[in-house]
Amino acid sequence: MLATIDRLGYRPNRLAQSLATNRTRTIALVISELTNSLYPPVLLGAEAACRAAGYDLLLASAPDVEAERRTIEVLLDKRVDGLILFSSSVLDIDNEHLFRAQRAGPPVVVINRHLPDDAPLDQIRFDHFGGARQATRLLLDLGHRRIAHIAGPSGRFTGRLRRAGYEAALRAAGIEPDRRLLAEGDYSFESGRAALHALWSARPTALFVGGDVMALGALRAARDLGAGVPDDLSLVAFGNPDAVRYAVPGITTIDLPVVEAGRLAAESVLRRAADGRDPTREVRTLATNLLLRETTASFQWREEASEAAPAAGES
Amino acid sequence: MLATIDRLGYRPNRLAQSLATNRTRTIALVISELTNSLYPPVLLGAEAACRAAGYDLLLASAPDVEAERRTIEVLLDKRVDGLILFSSSVLDIDNEHLFRAQRAGPPVVVINRHLPDDAPLDQIRFDHFGGARQATRLLLDLGHRRIAHIAGPSGRFTGRLRRAGYEAALRAAGIEPDRRLLAEGDYSFESGRAALHALWSARPTALFVGGDVMALGALRAARDLGAGVPDDLSLVAFGNPDAVRYAVPGITTIDLPVVEAGRLAAESVLRRAADGRDPTREVRTLATNLLLRETTASFQWREEASEAAPAAGES
DNA sequence: TAGGATTGCTGTACCGGATTAGTAAAGCGG
DNA sequence: CCGCTTTACTAATCCGGTACAGCAATCCTA
Numbered sequence: 216m217l218a219t220i221d222r223l224g225y226r227p228n229r230l231a232q233s234l235a236t237n238r239t240r241t242i243a244l245v246i247s248e249l250t251n252s253l254y255p256p257v258l259l260g261a262e263a264a265c266r267a268a269g270y271d272l273l274l275a276s277a278p279d280v281e282a283e284r285r286t287i288e289v290l291l292d293k294r295v296d297g298l299i300l301f302s303s304s305v306l307d308i309d310n311e312h313l314f315r316a317q318r319a320g321p322p323v324v325v326i327n328r329h330l331p332d333d334a335p336l337d338q339i340r341f342d343h344f345g346g347a348r349q350a351t352r353l354l355l356d357l358g359h360r361r362i363a364h365i366a367g368p369s370g371r372f373t374g375r376l377r378r379a380g381y382e383a384a385l386r387a388a389g390i391e392p393d394r395r396l397l398a399e400g401d402y403s404f405e406s407g408r409a410a411l412h413a414l415w416s417a418r419p420t421a422l423f424v425g426g427d428v429m430a431l432g433a434l435r436a437a438r439d440l441g442a443g444v445p446d447d448l449s450l451v452a453f454g455n456p457d458a459v460r461y462a463v464p465g466i467t468t469i470d471l472p473v474v475e476a477g478r479l480a481a482e483s484v485l486r487r488a489a490d491g492r493d494p495t496r497e498v499r500t501l502a503t504n505l506l507l508r509e510t511t512a513s514f515q516w517r518e519e520a521s522e523a524a525p526a527a528g529e530s
Numbered sequence: 531m532l533a534t535i536d537r538l539g540y541r542p543n544r545l546a547q548s549l550a551t552n553r554t555r556t557i558a559l560v561i562s563e564l565t566n567s568l569y570p571p572v573l574l575g576a577e578a579a580c581r582a583a584g585y586d587l588l589l590a591s592a593p594d595v596e597a598e599r600r601t602i603e604v605l606l607d608k609r610v611d612g613l614i615l616f617s618s619s620v621l622d623i624d625n626e627h628l629f630r631a632q633r634a635g636p637p638v639v640v641i642n643r644h645l646p647d648d649a650p651l652d653q654i655r656f657d658h659f660g661g662a663r664q665a666t667r668l669l670l671d672l673g674h675r676r677i678a679h680i681a682g683p684s685g686r687f688t689g690r691l692r693r694a695g696y697e698a699a700l701r702a703a704g705i706e707p708d709r710r711l712l713a714e715g716d717y718s719f720e721s722g723r724a725a726l727h728a729l730w731s732a733r734p735t736a737l738f739v740g741g742d743v744m745a746l747g748a749l750r751a752a753r754d755l756g757a758g759v760p761d762d763l764s765l766v767a768f769g770n771p772d773a774v775r776y777a778v779p780g781i782t783t784i785d786l787p788v789v790e791a792g793r794l795a796a797e798s799v800l801r802r803a804a805d806g807r808d809p810t811r812e813v814r815t816l817a818t819n820l821l822l823r824e825t826t827a828s829f830q831w832r833e834e835a836s837e838a839a840p841a842a843g844e845s
Numbered sequence: 846t847a848g849g850a851t852t853g854c855t856g857t858a859c860c861g862g863a864t865t866a867g868t869a870a871a872g873c874g875g
Numbered sequence: 876c877c878g879c880t881t882t883a884c885t886a887a888t889c890c891g892g893t894a895c896a897g898c899a900a901t902c903c904t905a
Contacts, residue, residue, distance in 0.1 A: 234546050234862075276587075404776050549860050
């Protein structure tokens with residue numbers, strides 16, 4: 216009997232099955248920029264968790280909020296059993312459609328999105344503040360005092376939090392953040408390059424860059440300026456180590472646990488899909504990892520001495 | 531009446547709808563490596579075409595052939611109306627599952643996959659041979675005679691075709707390809723770097739690299755070797771210009787019309803989804819574009835002259 | 846104005862399974 | 876060996892729509 220079924224190549228019609236059971240055994244992962252190097256590992260983690268639970272994972276792209284709204288509608292129409300969003304870090308977007316989806320539809324979990332702690336859905340966060348503090352501390356521990364920062368856009372919470380972490384670390388070391396040592400970029404290569412050019416007159420000996428691609432730009436700027444890295448300038452980046460993989464020298468990076476984020480998000484959504492409506496909400500914040508590579512070195516007096524005039528001391 | 535429907539937020543159950551109509555108004559795009567910089571534009575093109583036709587586009591990942599097989603099963607189970615595959619360029623994979631899907635299920639179209647001309651599905655191809663010939667001709671026209679080539683893996687048809695185009699261009703110019711000017715890489719940065727190091731003793735004045743990331747590696751190698759680009763070595767890459775976006779100098783690249791490939795693939799699959807089973811098969815080959823940037827320059831005698839001994843002439 | 850054609854609406858049979866009720870067969874203890 | 880419970884299989888109903896048939900009402904033309 217079973218052999219016959221197999222021989223005839225029978226496959227139950229999942230549409231009919233889903234219509235009857237009201238479950239599709241499918242989770243959807245909504246991503247914004249396909250190019251973002253953080254996605255592949257997130258997908259990896261989520262996919263593994265889903266397969267382990269016997270669920271399928273579908274992907275959908277949503278380049279902007281409007282597309283996200285549409286995409287979510289489509290996925291709800293397809294009756295997915297769960298929704299994972301890893302999208303925009305923009306601050307002032309309207310998230311009402313997420314709440315509506317979560318209310319009427321399947322469980323929703325967001326990764327790295329700016330939502331209040333008491334938002335009615337599970338959240339996976341990265342510790343941008345702590346990571347930035349970690350980066351800055353490293354530079355402080357190496358003896359640097361004039362530590363510049365190229366921040367992400369202030370319209371993104373990632374940019375804001377990282378800057379806040381940087382400033383907190385400085386203050387904890389008794390250093391008042393210097394306006395002239397701060398620049399803002401837009402996460403692009405060019406903005407990173409321009410930022411370091413602009414900062415250079417303030418004579419930083421170390422630099423914490425709030426984004427991986429911007430760090431590549433800063434590295435280029437250092438070469439433009441004839442500044443040796445790490446001899447004349449120590450550099451720490453924040454972001455995906457894979458994105459800066461081909462840079463020379465290898466950039467010391469604050470790494471985000473993205474695979475784990477994907478896994479946790481999937482597990483979260485799967486649990487809720489199985490257990491029915493559980494009103495409790497989880498907000499988990501994942502710690503960053505420091506990946507020491509070649510762009511960080513102890514502060515050396517010689518550079519300062521070789522300059523025309525030593526900068527006014529600040530301590 | 532319609533207002534009431536709207537106010538109550540009624541949405542027809544697509545599962546039931548699809549079960550009854552046997553159509554899901556959904557196309558699936560199967561991708562292998564999420565990191566591949568060619569995907570975003572393909573997605574762009576395919577998505578636009580699908581939306582224009584009122585279809586939804588879903589994504590699914592399939593890192594290897596086994597995963598691809600599974601993924602296709604899942605998508606067939608979901609009763610998608612069409613399947614676009616843009617996956618592996620490996621030569622000796624078993625494509626039987628594709629044919630089976632096409633036979634029993636929705637129309638299938640492949641982008642850049644090694645299949646015989648008479649395979650029972652639509653194909654979108656890139657003119658790897660022509661593009662490589664175009665690249666090599668450019669270098670020939672600039673006066674170069676010692677043109678090296680870093681080929682992709684011979685286990686990939688992309689690697690083979692590009693190498694063939696390179697050799698054809700040389701022969702057409704009366705130059706017999708020189709074994710010592712040929713190296714094979716695996717499309718990785720490191721292999722490109724190592725390849726140019728290995729080729730250097732053969733004194734090339736120009737280099738055609740069969741892959742974008744390998745070209746970055748070659749560029750690095752040139753710097754390792756103290757060779758100025760393009761002064762001492764002209765360089766043309768094959769692949770996605772975006773992938774080498776941040777390289778200095780800007781790498782002259784043979785560009786693939788990926789957006790168009792996505793669009794054509796979607797249109798193809800949509801047409802078949804609508805028109806029913808049409809036994810004719812289309813194989814379309816898309817021409818490449820030459821993107822002139824900064825790594826190509828005319829051959830200058832001075833370099834040869836400055837060398838210890840001129841290479842044995844070949845023409 | 847009658848007859849045939851077009852239009853509009855209602856009713857019913859599916860689509861392909863899951864679920865549950867219903868029934869027959871088998872198992873069990875007394 | 877009988878009556879009751881357990882197990883096995885069959886039949887009916889439902890999931891939420893689509894599609895087509897059937898019929899009444901309206902329209903057109905000769």
